[in-house]
Amino acid sequence: MSDTVQASPDAAAQNALVPVTVLTGFLGAGKTTLLNHILTAQHGRKYAVVVNEFGELGVDNDLVVDADEEVFEMNNGCICCTVRGDLIRILGNLMKRRAKFDGIIVETTGLADPAPVAQTFFVDEDVRGKTRLDAVVTVVDAYNVIQTLEESPEAVNQIAFADVIILNKTDLVDEVALATIESRIRSINAVARLHRAQRGDVPLSDVLDQGGFDLQRALEHAPHFLEDTSHSHEADVTSMSFEVEEPLDAAHFQAWIGALLQEKGADILRAKGILNYAGEDRRFAFQAVHMMADGDFIGPWKAGEKPVSRLVFIGRNLNRPQLRRGFESCRAK
Amino acid sequence: MSGTVNETMTPSLLERRGATRQLEGQITGCAIARDSGQVAFVTGEGDIMVASRPDWGRSDAWDVTTVHDGAILAIASDAASTGFLTGGDDNALRRVAADGSVTDLVKGRRWIEHITTWCNDKGGVIAFASGRQVELRDASGQTTLKVLEHPSTVSGIVFDAKGKRIAASHYNGASMWFVQAKVDTVRPLEWKGSHIGIAIHPAGEALVTSMQESELHGWRLSDGHNMRMSGYPSKVQSMAFTRNGKWLVTSGADTIVMWPFFGGGPMGKPPTEAGGIPGVMCTRIACHPVHDIVAAGFADGSVLMADTGAQRILPVCLAGGGAVSALAFSPDGCALAFGTEDGRAGVVDLSAR
Numbered sequence: 001m002s003d004t005v006q007a008s009p010d011a012a013a014q015n016a017l018v019p020v021t022v023l024t025g026f027l028g029a030g031k032t033t034l035l036n037h038i039l040t041a042q043h044g045r046k047y048a049v050v051v052n053e054f055g056e057l058g059v060d061n062d063l064v065v066d067a068d069e070e071v072f073e074m075n076n077g078c079i080c081c082t083v084r085g086d087l088i089r090i091l092g093n094l095m096k097r098r099a100k101f102d103g104i105i106v107e108t109t110g111l112a113d114p115a116p117v118a119q120t121f122f123v124d125e126d127v128r129g130k131t132r133l134d135a136v137v138t139v140v141d142a143y144n145v146i147q148t149l150e151e152s153p154e155a156v157n158q159i160a161f162a163d164v165i166i167l168n169k170t171d172l173v174d175e176v177a178l179a180t181i182e183s184r185i186r187s188i189n190a191v192a193r194l195h196r197a198q199r200g201d202v203p204l205s206d207v208l209d210q211g212g213f214d215l216q217r218a219l220e221h222a223p224h225f226l227e228d229t230s231h232s233h234e235a236d237v238t239s240m241s242f243e244v245e246e247p248l249d250a251a252h253f254q255a256w257i258g259a260l261l262q263e264k265g266a267d268i269l270r271a272k273g274i275l276n277y278a279g280e281d282r283r284f285a286f287q288a289v290h291m292m293a294d295g296d297f298i299g300p301w302k303a304g305e306k307p308v309s310r311l312v313f314i315g316r317n318l319n320r321p322q323l324r325r326g327f328e329s330c331r332a333k
Numbered sequence: 334m335s336g337t338v339n340e341t342m343t344p345s346l347l348e349r350r351g352a353t354r355q356l357e358g359q360i361t362g363c364a365i366a367r368d369s370g371q372v373a374f375v376t377g378e379g380d381i382m383v384a385s386r387p388d389w390g391r392s393d394a395w396d397v398t399t400v401h402d403g404a405i406l407a408i409a410s411d412a413a414s415t416g417f418l419t420g421g422d423d424n425a426l427r428r429v430a431a432d433g434s435v436t437d438l439v440k441g442r443r444w445i446e447h448i449t450t451w452c453n454d455k456g457g458v459i460a461f462a463s464g465r466q467v468e469l470r471d472a473s474g475q476t477t478l479k480v481l482e483h484p485s486t487v488s489g490i491v492f493d494a495k496g497k498r499i500a501a502s503h504y505n506g507a508s509m510w511f512v513q514a515k516v517d518t519v520r521p522l523e524w525k526g527s528h529i530g531i532a533i534h535p536a537g538e539a540l541v542t543s544m545q546e547s548e549l550h551g552w553r554l555s556d557g558h559n560m561r562m563s564g565y566p567s568k569v570q571s572m573a574f575t576r577n578g579k580w581l582v583t584s585g586a587d588t589i590v591m592w593p594f595f596g597g598g599p600m601g602k603p604p605t606e607a608g609g610i611p612g613v614m615c616t617r618i619a620c621h622p623v624h625d626i627v628a629a630g631f632a633d634g635s636v637l638m639a640d641t642g643a644q645r646i647l648p649v650c651l652a653g654g655g656a657v658s659a660l661a662f663s664p665d666g667c668a669l670a671f672g673t674e675d676g677r678a679g680v681v682d683l684s685a686r
Contacts, residue, residue, distance in 0.1 A: 063403075065422075066443070068464070070485050072504050072527045075546050085504065085527040085545065086486055093422060093444065096359050096377035097404040124545070125567055 017132040018095070020104045021208060022117050024158045025139030026148050027110030030168040034139055034200035034207070035107055036060055041204055045102040048094050050087070052109040063101060065090055069109060071116045074123060080266045080290045081123065082116040088124045095130045103208065104131065111154050114138075114161035115269065115290060122292035135210035138162035138192075139200070143172040145181055149188075159185055160237045160269045160314045161289075162192040163210055170196045190239035191272065191312050237269065240318050242327045244309045247278035249332040256326050257286070257293065265291030267318070273311035276301070278332035286311070347636075347650035351681035354392035356382060360672025362408040362659045366415045367452070369663040371431060372670045373417045374678040375405035381419060381429055382678060389668065389680045400427050400435050410664075412450040412457030412472040420445025426461055428474055438474040439463075447489060451496035458512055460499055462487035467501050469512060479517060481510050489531035489542070502531040502542045507552075509540065522552045524559065530569065534594060535578040543569040547585065549592075551599070562592050562599055571617045571660070575625065580641055582607075582627045584615040589629045589639055607639040608646040617660040619669070628669055630657025636671050636679075649681055 025031040039047060039061045048063040070086040087106065094104060108117060114136055121133040138158045141148070145167075148155045159165060165185060170178060182194060195206045253275065261268060271293070273286040286295035301307045311327055347353065358378035365372050372384045379401035388394035401421030408419050415431035418438070426439035426448070439445065443464035450459050457472035465486055469478040485504040492499050492512075500509045504527055509520040522540060528550065530543035539560070541551040547568050551560035562581075569585035574594070581592040581599070588609030592599040609615060610631055617630035625641045633652035639645065655675030662669055667684040 068486060070504065072485075072545075073525070075526045075544075083527070083545070085529075088545075089446075089486065089488070089529075093404065093406055093446070096361050096406070097422075098377070099358065 018098070018101075018104060018130060019134035019209065020091070020106060020121070020131050021134050021210075022114065022136045023105060023107045023139070024112065024114050024117075024136060024161070025110065025166075026141065026144075026152070026155050026158065028144070029110070029139040029141040030166075030200050031107055031110075031139045032059065034137075034166060034168070034197075034202070035105065037200045037202075038105065038204060038207060043204055043208075046100065048101040048104045050090055050104065050106045052107060052112075059107075063094075065094070067106075069112060076123075080115070081119060081292060082113075083123050084116045084120045087117065087120050088127055091127050091131055098130075103134070111152075113154055113157050115157070118161060118270075118289040119292050122289060122294060134208070135163040136161050137164045137166065137207055137210075139166045139168050140181075140185065142167050142169045142178065142181055146184060149184065156188060156237050157269060159188045159192075162189055164207060165189070165192045165194045166197050166200070166202055166207070167194060168197045168200060171198045186239075188237045188239065189314055190241065191314070237314065237316055238318060239312060239314045240320055240323060241310065241312045242324055243311075244328055244331060245306070246331045247276050247307070248309050248330045250277040250280070250284075252332075253277075253330040256330055257288070260323075260326060261288055261291045261293055264315075264317075268313055268315040270314045271312065273309065275309045275311070276307040283307075345648055345650050346638075347679055347681055350390075350683070351650075351679055352390050352392040353650075353677055353679040354382070354395055356380065356397070356676040356678055358404075358676055359655075359674045360659045360676060360678050361405055363661050363670045363672050363678070364408045364410045364417055365661055365663040365668060365670060366417065366431070367410050367664055368414040369665040369667060370415060371417075372661075372663070372668060372680050373408060373429065374659065374670070374672050375408045375419055376676065377404040379403055379405055379421060379423075381405070381408075381417070383417075383429070383433065384680055386668075389682050392680075395678075396433060398429075398433065398435070400429060401425060406444055406446045407448040407461070409448040409450050412452040412459050412474075418448050418450065418459065418461075418474070420448050420461055420463075424463070426474075436474075438470070439468075447487065449490050449492055449499075451492040453496065458492070458496060460490055460492065462490050462501065465503070467499065467510075469499070478512075481508070481517060481519075483508055488527075488529045491531050491533045493533050493537050494535045495537075498537075500531055500533060500540055502528040504528070507531060507540060507542055509554075522557065524550045524552075526550075530572065532572050532574060532581065534581075535574055535576065538578065539594065541572065541581060543572060543583075543585075549581075549583065560599055562604070564604075565590070567614055573618060573620045575620045575627070575641060576622055580605075582618050582620055582641075584618050584629070586615060587611055587613055589615055589618060589627060591627075591641065607641060607644060608637070610635060610652075613652075614656075617657045617671075619660045619662050621662050621666050622664055623666040628660055628662065628671075630660045630671055630673075632656040634673050634675075634677070636660070636669075638669070650679060 074081040271288040275284040282297040358376040374382045382397045384395040403422040428436040447462040459470045467481040489502040506523040527545040528542035547565040548563035565585040572583040589607040591605045614632040619628045634654040635652040636649040638647045655673040659672035672678045
């Protein structure tokens with residue numbers, strides 16, 4: 001029996017998980033333009049597209065699914081664990097015709113909070129078993145963004161949740177204004193990859209196949225952010241990053257982060273980390289959305305690279321000294 | 334491996350009394366016509382494969398036709414003695430008659446994800462769910478009887494045994510409606526959370542839903558009393574009451590789980606485990622229409638039958654390939670059909686020889 005039983009996990013492992021790109025952005029930022037740009041580009045790949053029914057423009061694709069953005073609250077003790085049940089259903093049904101596409105793109109409505117979409121990928125066993133969240137891509141309208149951020153907490157959340165930010169319509173503002181805008185975006189989310197665009201004309205390599213997240217790469221792009229402690233608006237969404245040079249005790253870290261997310265998960269929008277666990281030569285990638293967290297070992301540290309554990313929080317009311325002390329207390333003894 | 338399927342050199346039930354065929358794409362469902370004359374399998378590629386009774390042992394004679402442009406998400410036996418209804422992600426509901434002819438019944442704006450039918454000597458009703466709506470049609474499929482609106486997308490529909498009521502699961506509970514009512518008044522059965530499937534007790538004693546949090550919720554229909562059945566390691570994708578309503582049989586664990594609906598149960602009673610495969614999740618179950626037998630399909634592609642009274646297990650087909658994604662007994666109990674995620678479809682003839 002063992003021969004036949006073991007055959008199926010092996011076969012399953014060969015079928016790589018389908019990458020899902022989540023496209024968010026405020027009304028009029030140019031989401032649909034970017035989406036059509038992605039779909040019509042000559043990449044030889046097919047995408048299934050999940051759009052909301054209030055889409056601004058038509059989407060030109062063979063496989064388009066209308067979604068209702070039906071959010072519900074999980075009965076799992078997490079007060080902020082809201083999930084897109086319709087997405088669980090739609091992704092499950094799309095996977096029945098797995099051979100027809102190479103990836104899935106989910107477009108959300110302009111006012112949508114990205115948390116339920118992201119949390120769907122943590123919560124549902126079937127979604128996790130067959131797909132992976134490749135990246136949250138947020139399209140930002142350079143002309144209106146500063147005002148939008150003042151008026152709308154949803155817009156702040158969309159930037160906070162992003163792995164990739166497309167700063168669109170850069171032709172409508174001058175270089176000085178762009179620098180101000182980028183600095184404002186960086187103050188919310190210091191780790192997202194930020195690309196400038198006009199009419200959504202970004203290289204697809206900036207949007208697709210982002211591989212979840214790569215903190216190393218993000219930190220290369222934002223070298224000053226680790227030292228930046230100048231933020232004073234405590235109630236605003238900010239990013240904070242921490243480093244520990246010594247190896248961490250895995251159990252200790254899990255206990256600390258678990259308790260922290262349980263207590264402060266409503267304020268912590270996202271957390272990401274690359275960790276060096278004592279006695280382990282591979283890097284451990286950790287990520288969380290509010291109270292939902294998971295992690296996995298990824299490849300080994302690069303040759304010559306210092307195995308430094310890095311952890312980033314994006315959220316409100318973050319207490320830097322407390323977070324630093326907590327993270328540092330996870331050092332292996 | 335004690336307690337598992339006995340593996341000897343004797344050929345499996347499938348090898349002795351059945352046949353299989355490999356199709357392109359996932360088997361998304363199967364159904365057997367009400368006269369038990371034809372078995373039908375549907376796929377994620379939009380195909381239907383029909384096996385007529387004389388050909389159950391010869392899979393090369395099974396007839397494959399493309400009926401939907403996209404995945405077929407639902408299949409049910411028609412509200413007549415023969416034929417099938419299929420619904421797809423091309424937003425269409427189609428009838429596939431016994432002679433293989435295909436008729437369009439609906440071309441809508443949403444996926445048709447659930448279909449169920451009910452019929453007796455006097456007539457029948459067809460119900461299908463599309464988005465938040467459940468539409469009821471007469472047996473011809475041409476006349477709309479009513480359209481029932483729900484607060485969120487419908488995740489499952491079921492008629493009671495007499496065809497008098499229909500119930501639909503959705504967010505925060507289920508809705509129950511009278512099929513023949515002049516004015517539609519919903520009976521709301523409320524419980525917070527996402528309900529993803531539904532079953533009704535054959536004597537109408539209880540309505541049960543499957544929940545996103547890997548548990549079941551139930552309502553005693555006489556007084557609306559809530560029941561909670563939990564402890565599953567994964568979501569319950571498949572559940573059914575036995576013919577006499579004694580047991581609710583479910584997937585969702587590495588054993589067949591049976592909740593007692595007698596002697597005051599399921600409240601305060603543990604479920605019975607009717608055998609399984611350690612470490613391998615049960616993905617589909619079906620209850621025999623005549624005998625105290627249940628069939629179960631597993632994530633490793635194996636199928637077995639278990640006696641609900643005597644706890645005996647009979648292997649139908651051994652592991653290999655993808656998870657079982659479709660499973661059904663014929664109404665006369667003479668056939669068991671199954672399909673898998675990697676496109677294997679099989680029929681086993683259980684009739685006395």
